[in-house]
Amino acid sequence: MQAQTDKNSEENWQFRGFLKMNIDEDDLDRIVHKINADISSQIDCTECGNCCRNSYPILKKNDVAKISKGISLGLNDFTEKYLQKDEDGNMVFNTLPCPFLKDNKCTQYDNRPNDCKSFPHLHKECFVSRLWGVVENTKICPIVFNVYEQLKLKFPKWKKEIL
Numbered sequence: 001m002q003a004q005t006d007k008n009s010e011e012n013w014q015f016r017g018f019l020k021m022n023i024d025e026d027d028l029d030r031i032v033h034k035i036n037a038d039i040s041s042q043i044d045c046t047e048c049g050n051c052c053r054n055s056y057p058i059l060k061k062n063d064v065a066k067i068s069k070g071i072s073l074g075l076n077d078f079t080e081k082y083l084q085k086d087e088d089g090n091m092v093f094n095t096l097p098c099p100f101l102k103d104n105k106c107t108q109y110d111n112r113p114n115d116c117k118s119f120p121h122l123h124k125e126c127f128v129s130r131l132w133g134v135v136e137n138t139k140i141c142p143i144v145f146n147v148y149e150q151l152k153l154k155f156p157k158w159k160k161e162i163l
Contacts, residue, residue, distance in 0.1 A: 048142060049104045056093055059091045059113045
């Protein structure tokens with residue numbers, strides 16, 4: 001997948017521009033949600049773990065409380081041991097892969113952060129506002145990669161319109 005994404009990198013960014021300028025946001029959401037439902041039903045996220053190895057989920061206070069309780073560690077100790085602030089001031093794990101990834105499985109699956117639960121975020125509204133992250137996530141998530149490739153097929157004339 002990484003090799004294919006690298007090969008498609010320039011095309012992916014060009015397609016992003018096409019989507020931002022040429023497609024109604026509500027129509028795009030409907031199309032993406034349908035493709036996502038089809039693709040995600042064919043791929044078992046829990047067998048992949050690429051997101052756990054390659055991205056930092058943003059943790060809210062309730063996420064931290066839930067995970068720290070799940071591993072029987074106080075909030076301060078949990079924060080000191082596992083967390084850091086990113087460049088935007090968000091709390092994220094301090095290591096990659098995720099410290100709770102073991103044997104390609106999440107040891108805190110029932111307590112995982114909301115950001116992890118909603119990844120790859122393709123079910124959300126306002127897809128067009130998240131296209132930067134979508135293009136980046138084509139490199140790590142097979143669902144995002146396949147949804148984006150299927151989306152290109154929905155607009156076969158997009159290359160002519162962009163050039």
